[in-house]
Amino acid sequence: MNSASDLGALAHPAATPAALPTFDDVLAAAARIAPHAHSTPVLRSRTLDALAGCELHFKAEHLQRAGAFKFRGACNAVWSLPDATAARGVVTHSSGNHGAALALAARTRGIPCHVVVPHNAVAAKMAAIRAYGATLHHCEPTIAAREAACAAVQAQTGAELVHPYTDARVIAGQGTAALELLGHDGRFDALVTPLGGGGLLSGTAITAAAVSPATRVFGAEPAGAADGFASLQRGERVLELAPDTVCDGLRGLLGAPNFALLRAHRVEVLLADDAATVQALRLFWQRAKQLIEPSSAIALAVVLANRERFAGQRVGIVLSGGNVDLDALAGLFASA
Amino acid sequence: MNSASDLGALAHPAATPAALPTFDDVLAAAARIAPHAHSTPVLRSRTLDALAGCELHFKAEHLQRAGAFKFRGACNAVWSLPDATAARGVVTHSSGNHGAALALAARTRGIPCHVVVPHNAVAAKMAAIRAYGATLHHCEPTIAAREAACAAVQAQTGAELVHPYTDARVIAGQGTAALELLGHDGRFDALVTPLGGGGLLSGTAITAAAVSPATRVFGAEPAGAADGFASLQRGERVLELAPDTVCDGLRGLLGAPNFALLRAHRVEVLLADDAATVQALRLFWQRAKQLIEPSSAIALAVVLANRERFAGQRVGIVLSGGNVDLDALAGLFASA
Numbered sequence: 001m002n003s004a005s006d007l008g009a010l011a012h013p014a015a016t017p018a019a020l021p022t023f024d025d026v027l028a029a030a031a032r033i034a035p036h037a038h039s040t041p042v043l044r045s046r047t048l049d050a051l052a053g054c055e056l057h058f059k060a061e062h063l064q065r066a067g068a069f070k071f072r073g074a075c076n077a078v079w080s081l082p083d084a085t086a087a088r089g090v091v092t093h094s095s096g097n098h099g100a101a102l103a104l105a106a107r108t109r110g111i112p113c114h115v116v117v118p119h120n121a122v123a124a125k126m127a128a129i130r131a132y133g134a135t136l137h138h139c140e141p142t143i144a145a146r147e148a149a150c151a152a153v154q155a156q157t158g159a160e161l162v163h164p165y166t167d168a169r170v171i172a173g174q175g176t177a178a179l180e181l182l183g184h185d186g187r188f189d190a191l192v193t194p195l196g197g198g199g200l201l202s203g204t205a206i207t208a209a210a211v212s213p214a215t216r217v218f219g220a221e222p223a224g225a226a227d228g229f230a231s232l233q234r235g236e237r238v239l240e241l242a243p244d245t246v247c248d249g250l251r252g253l254l255g256a257p258n259f260a261l262l263r264a265h266r267v268e269v270l271l272a273d274d275a276a277t278v279q280a281l282r283l284f285w286q287r288a289k290q291l292i293e294p295s296s297a298i299a300l301a302v303v304l305a306n307r308e309r310f311a312g313q314r315v316g317i318v319l320s321g322g323n324v325d326l327d328a329l330a331g332l333f334a335s336a
Numbered sequence: 337m338n339s340a341s342d343l344g345a346l347a348h349p350a351a352t353p354a355a356l357p358t359f360d361d362v363l364a365a366a367a368r369i370a371p372h373a374h375s376t377p378v379l380r381s382r383t384l385d386a387l388a389g390c391e392l393h394f395k396a397e398h399l400q401r402a403g404a405f406k407f408r409g410a411c412n413a414v415w416s417l418p419d420a421t422a423a424r425g426v427v428t429h430s431s432g433n434h435g436a437a438l439a440l441a442a443r444t445r446g447i448p449c450h451v452v453v454p455h456n457a458v459a460a461k462m463a464a465i466r467a468y469g470a471t472l473h474h475c476e477p478t479i480a481a482r483e484a485a486c487a488a489v490q491a492q493t494g495a496e497l498v499h500p501y502t503d504a505r506v507i508a509g510q511g512t513a514a515l516e517l518l519g520h521d522g523r524f525d526a527l528v529t530p531l532g533g534g535g536l537l538s539g540t541a542i543t544a545a546a547v548s549p550a551t552r553v554f555g556a557e558p559a560g561a562a563d564g565f566a567s568l569q570r571g572e573r574v575l576e577l578a579p580d581t582v583c584d585g586l587r588g589l590l591g592a593p594n595f596a597l598l599r600a601h602r603v604e605v606l607l608a609d610d611a612a613t614v615q616a617l618r619l620f621w622q623r624a625k626q627l628i629e630p631s632s633a634i635a636l637a638v639v640l641a642n643r644e645r646f647a648g649q650r651v652g653i654v655l656s657g658g659n660v661d662l663d664a665l666a667g668l669f670a671s672a
Contacts, residue, residue: 067625282662286660286662289403289626289627289658290626290627324621326622326669329666329669330665333662333663333665
């Protein structure tokens with residue numbers, strides 16, 4: 001499942017971030033996306049609590065529109081634009097959940113959306129993006145080709161670039177999931193989210209610090225794509241890592257603003273290998289009957305692998321998405 | 337997925353049924369199981385409504401305890417027993433959802449449960465039954481061996497036999513799902529449930545006739561196990577059919593009391609082949625992110641295949657269960 005096509009868009013996050021988003025930005029995002037995004041339910045399971053030895057509260061972002069939390073950030077970015085800018089549309093380069101989320105967000109505002117995808121992207125994902133009304137632009141599966149294609153679309157249309165996770169509007173939008181979770185279910189000892197580029201995790205850290213400072217925030221990162229873990233250890237971003245994981249949504253390198261936010265909020269990263277992630281996914285499918293994707297299951301995997309860290313605690317887990325490639329399931333289960 | 341081990345328990349329903357259950361029995365069952373069973377949610381999907389051309393309300397019995405509606409009937413049977421009878425325990429022969437449901441129901445009352453399973457039953461299913469605290473009794477995978485083993489357990493322990501779908505207490509319990517659906521969401525033009533042995537469908541028919549007589553009740557049956565369809569056409573039970581379908585919960589032959597109830601309530605049976613069922617399953621997994629089993633997806637399949645019958649209507653679908661054999665998924669998707 002690890003292919004170059006999933007990496008290009010995420011390999012070159014902006015080196016010089018704009019101002020970091022704040023909790024006020026999260027609050028503004030919550031108001032802005034409320035008419036469009038689902039306030040997703042929080043799921044419980046007695047069986048999983050017993051297995052984990054703690055109290056698990058699952059924020060069900062796989063039931064978010066377009067099937068992932070990504071819609072929150074994309075929607076906030078789209079509805080943050082002044083009318084004149086919005087009219088020129090938005091553009092991104094992502095063949096994954098962000099591409100579909102931005103396409104749907106643009107449709108909620110009735111503006112054009114352009115998505116640059118490598119010609120070898122998964123057909124089902126491209127079909128989903130097209131179904132939401134976006135225009136696809138095909139390019140070679142290299143970083144240079146993608147950036148060139150994206151720049152060409154911007155030059156030609158004046159569309160606004162919305163990066164999947166370094167964009168401050170996107171980070172603020174992702175922080176609204178934790179806002180709902182903390183508002184809905186009160187005090188938590190810990191929040192755990194998956195870590196790829198860091199949009200969801202840094203947004204969560206902003207929210208937790210403001211709403212519930214005693215809550216510890218953890219990122220769950222694939223052992224085979226542990227650049228976030230290494231970056232926080234080393235104190236500077238590690239950019240030379242080649243990801244190898246079944247978590248196709250977590251292959252991106254930690255973004256610069258995301259890194260700054262994780263450091264500032266003392267977020268800790270826990271690793272899980274793919275076998276543990278697929279085992280957690282199977283467990284959740286079987287017990288909760290919810291079709292989450294591997295990039296979501298990793299958050300449960302790290303909790304199960306670190307029982308002593310969470311023993312007896314009240315733990316919130318963000319189930320980030322449910323866009324599973326059903327044609328690749330046999331390979332997924334065989335890999336564990 | 338079609339194996340003799342799944343058929344034995346269901347091939348010889350009682351030839352002479354006891355008194356047929358009535359709506360009063362359904363009401364009594366609802367009160368009896370309320371402390372133990374989940375009142376499952378009703379799910380909606382704009383996308384699926386658009387695809388089906390009607391308004392679909394999904395009663396989420398895959399989120400029922402033990403993962404299927406079967407817990408309702410099993411729980412009603414267990415809690416119907418006088419104390420002295422209950423103390424001797426219950427017994428059934430089913431390696432599927434009913435076996436697990438009866439085991440869990442017995443545990444809610446703290447009484448013994450015996451489940452006769454063929455020695456070639458799926459290991460994961462036997463483990464689930466054992467995890468709920470039941471005693472497994474292995475036998476040869478023939479109908480005669482099963483019935484003999486069951487009789488031996490009864491003789492030895494005095495345990496009460498609870499048949500998966502001909503038992504009047506079981507039928508009344510299954511009727512509580514429709515009771516919740518009709519009570520929760522008001523008037524429906526149609527209710528659709530899967531049809532195997534007919535416990536769920538006949539219970540649904542009893543409830544609908546009493547609560548909402550104008551609501552049409554439909555059974556969804558595999559084209560490869562269409563004994564229910566043939567029985568209603570012919571006006572007598574067709575018992576010589578050898579089932580061949582991926583819907584492992586629907587391979588049983590229509591029971592005698594179930595047949596009588598379906599006739600009395602003029603229930604209509606619609607067929608779907610396995611390809612249509614697997615397509616509906618994939619659609620539901622992808623869109624609703626809910627892990628339903630093939631035996632549930634068939635109800636959606638028949639609605640999608642009969643658009644003109646349901647056009648513009650308000651349709652309730654009972655998603656009967658979510659116990660999917662994840663190790664057999666590759667074969668499942670390849671078969672479509």
